[in-house]
Amino acid sequence: MPDTTIQNTLPQDGAYNYAYLDEQTKRMIRRAILKAVAVPGYQVPFGGREMPLPYGWGTGGIQVTAALIGRDDTLKVIDQGADDTTNAVSIRRFFARVADVATTTHTEEATIIQTRHRVPETPLKDGQILVFQVPIPEPLRMLEPRETETRTLHALSEYGVMQVSLYESIARHGRIAKTYNYPVMVNGRYIMSPSPIPKFDNPKLDHSAALQLYGAGREKRIYAVPPHTPVKSLDFDDHPFEIETWTESCALCGSTESFLDEMIVDDTGKRLFVCSDTDYCESRR
Amino acid sequence: MYVAVKGGETAIAHSLDFVADKRRGDRDVSELSLEQIDQQLGLAVDRVMTEGSCYDRSLAALAIKQARGDLIEAIFLLRAYRTTLPRFGASEPLDTTRMVAERRISATFKDVPGGQVLGPTYDYTHRLLDFSLAAAGERPEAPTAPADAAHTLPRVGDILQRDGLLEPPPSRLNGEAGDLTREPLVLPADRSLRLQNLARGDEGFLLALGYSTQRGYGNNHPFVGEIRYGHVPVSFVPEELGFAIEIGEIEVTECDMVNQFAGSHDVPPQFTRGYGLAFGHVERKAMSMALVDRALRVDELGEAVTSPAQDEEFVLAHSDNVEASGFVQHLKLPHYVDFQSELVVVRALRAEVEKRLEQAALAQAAE
Amino acid sequence: MSTTVLAPGFTNAPHDAQRLFRGVLDAFSHPGRIVELRDAPAGPGTLSTAAIGFLLTFADRETPLWLEAGIDKQEVRDFLRFHAGAPIVQAREAATFGVIVAGGGEPFAGFAIGTDTYPDRAATLVIEVPALDGGQPAIWRGPGIDREVRVAIDGLGDGFWPAWSANHALFPCGVDLVFASGSRLIALPRSVAVEA
Numbered sequence: 001m002p003d004t005t006i007q008n009t010l011p012q013d014g015a016y017n018y019a020y021l022d023e024q025t026k027r028m029i030r031r032a033i034l035k036a037v038a039v040p041g042y043q044v045p046f047g048g049r050e051m052p053l054p055y056g057w058g059t060g061g062i063q064v065t066a067a068l069i070g071r072d073d074t075l076k077v078i079d080q081g082a083d084d085t086t087n088a089v090s091i092r093r094f095f096a097r098v099a100d101v102a103t104t105t106h107t108e109e110a111t112i113i114q115t116r117h118r119v120p121e122t123p124l125k126d127g128q129i130l131v132f133q134v135p136i137p138e139p140l141r142m143l144e145p146r147e148t149e150t151r152t153l154h155a156l157s158e159y160g161v162m163q164v165s166l167y168e169s170i171a172r173h174g175r176i177a178k179t180y181n182y183p184v185m186v187n188g189r190y191i192m193s194p195s196p197i198p199k200f201d202n203p204k205l206d207h208s209a210a211l212q213l214y215g216a217g218r219e220k221r222i223y224a225v226p227p228h229t230p231v232k233s234l235d236f237d238d239h240p241f242e243i244e245t246w247t248e249s250c251a252l253c254g255s256t257e258s259f260l261d262e263m264i265v266d267d268t269g270k271r272l273f274v275c276s277d278t279d280y281c282e283s284r285r
Numbered sequence: 286m287y288v289a290v291k292g293g294e295t296a297i298a299h300s301l302d303f304v305a306d307k308r309r310g311d312r313d314v315s316e317l318s319l320e321q322i323d324q325q326l327g328l329a330v331d332r333v334m335t336e337g338s339c340y341d342r343s344l345a346a347l348a349i350k351q352a353r354g355d356l357i358e359a360i361f362l363l364r365a366y367r368t369t370l371p372r373f374g375a376s377e378p379l380d381t382t383r384m385v386a387e388r389r390i391s392a393t394f395k396d397v398p399g400g401q402v403l404g405p406t407y408d409y410t411h412r413l414l415d416f417s418l419a420a421a422g423e424r425p426e427a428p429t430a431p432a433d434a435a436h437t438l439p440r441v442g443d444i445l446q447r448d449g450l451l452e453p454p455p456s457r458l459n460g461e462a463g464d465l466t467r468e469p470l471v472l473p474a475d476r477s478l479r480l481q482n483l484a485r486g487d488e489g490f491l492l493a494l495g496y497s498t499q500r501g502y503g504n505n506h507p508f509v510g511e512i513r514y515g516h517v518p519v520s521f522v523p524e525e526l527g528f529a530i531e532i533g534e535i536e537v538t539e540c541d542m543v544n545q546f547a548g549s550h551d552v553p554p555q556f557t558r559g560y561g562l563a564f565g566h567v568e569r570k571a572m573s574m575a576l577v578d579r580a581l582r583v584d585e586l587g588e589a590v591t592s593p594a595q596d597e598e599f600v601l602a603h604s605d606n607v608e609a610s611g612f613v614q615h616l617k618l619p620h621y622v623d624f625q626s627e628l629v630v631v632r633a634l635r636a637e638v639e640k641r642l643e644q645a646a647l648a649q650a651a652e
Numbered sequence: 653m654s655t656t657v658l659a660p661g662f663t664n665a666p667h668d669a670q671r672l673f674r675g676v677l678d679a680f681s682h683p684g685r686i687v688e689l690r691d692a693p694a695g696p697g698t699l700s701t702a703a704i705g706f707l708l709t710f711a712d713r714e715t716p717l718w719l720e721a722g723i724d725k726q727e728v729r730d731f732l733r734f735h736a737g738a739p740i741v742q743a744r745e746a747a748t749f750g751v752i753v754a755g756g757g758e759p760f761a762g763f764a765i766g767t768d769t770y771p772d773r774a775a776t777l778v779i780e781v782p783a784l785d786g787g788q789p790a791i792w793r794g795p796g797i798d799r800e801v802r803v804a805i806d807g808l809g810d811g812f813w814p815a816w817s818a819n820h821a822l823f824p825c826g827v828d829l830v831f832a833s834g835s836r837l838i839a840l841p842r843s844v845a846v847e848a
Contacts, residue, residue, distance in 0.1 A: 055611030
């Protein structure tokens, strides 16, 4: 195994604290996590650190996981539902190295699952923690770019701008055309970005038995959904929330219930559909 | 196949080998030493120290070597190292009147106490490629004047300030300056945080913003009150001693920008300041920083926000090149799940529209 | 200066703190659930080990600490200053964490409740109770609770639950609570409604 860029500039890995972050930083993140759990859906600012992985590549999720992880944990890392995508591999290697932790690809075996863009198909259990990597934590950001404004809108529960945006989508397309990062209302109080998961996964967030933690490193925010908490995808009475459906089934396991990835398999544009959740798919074959 | 690749582990290992090999390049060419980078690419080292927020020439040189000269990558490497270092406290404020200056110029007065010192500048070089540099060989040393370390160098701004022509610098903070590498930025930011953000900010971004103010996007009619570059002592008060001791010297570039007067019926007109400070000799950065600092003082000076450089949230949220680079480049990561969701909807919408058009065509044909 | 020997803190800070944090996080994620903090150090003996474990896990130089008079003993101060480095403050509103003994009046009055824009800037209070069960049962409902849970914390005074209802009504502002007894604790975040 070659040295990575990190190793070259530094003393050996032993010079780092357990799980990379120093204890002071972990305490700061842990305090933020407690407040995030106490106020579901509210984005807690935290003193995000500069991690040895690039911003936008999961530094928020990595800091949350680093504050959580211990030698008794079993870690699973997925990106696009798969354990073997390059960034998932890279993050898993990071924790195997700095936290000496067992890793798994099996959803049921994991105590902590760090994810980008998917929620596992297998229902999560009490005691599991799902850590989301979040690029833009603010659900209103594309409607109002100013943090000073959106913070006030959340404080006042003034969410008309979001309703208008969804309604405009209906007026134009006859339906809500938002497909991922679909906004949710948490515990009837805060509108929250579920991170860029497909809306297919939104129903899994509702009353989940697992704790959901969301980390945004570049934007320096942490938020949470405790277990058994109502998470409602925004919709209208005459345009209820719907998830994606496929006419195809998984070419590998035959599933008709999972989120399918589409692959182009030849020059004529022939398509093949397979499960995005590789562990789910493998367990069914 | 990109999508369902197995063996990401191996691919990453090979990629790491490959990039390490590329970094070294042709083995027949001798390897760069950190001393060579420090001495001969010193301005690159200065920029990496400034935006990396870490004054250590050899670490910055190492980062540049490791990053193959990609300075933003080198800044990232240095920052990721810096964040793991223990903190002993904050130094006393630098006193730049104690600078042993290699360069010091003012554009506002023909002569000033301490004099105009041109120093090592590219300003008056003719930008003709010097082909003699392509050949090896020793260069003659430049003649030097003896440095006068005992002499203090008054700031041009202070002289103007004495006459009431220039506003005094903002009063000292209560307590310690903030540190946005430890605390999340809360807006509106206080001046210490704003200056820290700008000092760490991308030189190119600040240059463009500073330039935009000169072209009318938030003009504040700047004059270079003074630019100075040289060594200044750093003092620190250790808890156990309770008094300041000098712990070393650093090289900095300081820019005091004097801007057009504000004033009204009741307040006499007065010039206002913009301030820039950077590690090493980084003049373009210090000047850009001073322009943007002044532009961002709109609220305090009762001006209207009309331009990007005056918009605190816009500037401070987008100045950091490590953040920006990471987020722009994260688009390389797979997004096929979200794209699939979009495909499903776009196909459905297209089908609906086609059906509508077909029905309309049929209805027309039936008429 | 006290001449007594300082009680030991964590034996292995990163790992002890991590396990305790996960215990407390489990408690906050499941209000009403009794969580045992197995690895908490005993401390000076005047506070429950659960309270000690909580404070060593979360308190440090950046988190001012308020101690109720009955707890504010020299050995407690020495212990928390040495092992956590937390400044001990006299004003409730300045405290990030407070430690109080159950049974007193106006238990939350004066502590920071956060603001509408920053509700996270609110205090977390550790309440020392005689027992986490065997008291007057109450029904808890809210995030983290599957429908509802019956909790019977002992030793809370008469005015306690009305005061809690007032705190809960401030949501998203309000304080969060940890009830500590022996080595066990129960968390009560501000999001939870209690029917006493």
